[in-house]
Structures are given as C-alpha cells and as structure tokens.
Amino acid sequence: MENPFRILCAVDASRPAAAAFEQALAMSARRGAQLVLVHAVSKDRRYSWRAVERVAALAALRERAEAQNVSVRVRVQQGDAASVILLHARAHAPDLIVLGSHEPVGLSRFRFRSIADRVVAGAACPVLLIPAAHARATPAFRTVVCA
DSSP, X not given: OOSOOEEEEEOOXXXXXXXXXXXXXXXXXXXXXXXXXXXXXXXXSOTTTTHHHXXXXXXXXXHHHHHTTOOEEEEEEESOHHHHHXXXXXXXXXXXXXXXXXXXXXXXXXXXXXXXXXXXXXXXXXXXXXXXXXXXXXXXXXXXXXX
C-alpha cells in the first residue's frame, strides 16, 4: 500500500485519552491504517518531568498496537497540546484525528477554549472526539448522524 490510511491520536494519562486510543486502535486494526500517537509534554513542565512513566506508558500503547498488527509511530514533543497535535497533523497528513474530549470545568471553561475546540478549528482533516465515558470502541460505524 503506497498511501495507507493514517489515523493520528492524541494521548496522555487521562481517561478521555485512553478512550480515544481504544477507538483509534480499533479503527486502525479494522482498516489496516497506520496509527500515529502524539503526546504533548506541557510547556509548564520540564521535559524530563515524569519521563520514566511517560516512556513506559507510550511503550505499552505501542505494544498493544503492534500486537494487533497495526503499524504505529509515537511522537512526543513539548509545547501547547493543541499546537503540538496540529503540528504533527500537518507533518503526517492523517486522514483522521482522534481525540479524547476533556470537559473544562469552572472558570477555565469560559476563559480558555478547549484543546479539542482548537484542534477542530485548525485541522485540515476530520476530527473524531471521544467522550471519556465511551465504554466500547467501535471499529466501524453503521450509522453516522450529521447535524
């Protein structure tokens, strides 16, 4: 396959990101897609902050993908999460971006746009948002509702 279908999935240690990974992995395995995992290290933290845990967690995700014969690339970069995701989306030209949906709470909901909002606004391809409560990955959709 010269130009395989490519899915970019943003991952971190959160529950919504875990749900997004499960969805992206199921879709990649079903479709034979290449999976690109992107992790942004907050610019407010040193790059080495929790590096051992980060490396282990990303290695576990890589192993799960490879166990399902999914071609996977892992990218880690420090910076604003939405900017890092969009940078790698431009570099890897995915057919789909999969993100976990974090619900901002309190005043931050009004002061800042969410990472998902910013990625959707800046992406050149479709973006699939997965809520944290999403219990089961769906490898293929039978019905899509368009508003």
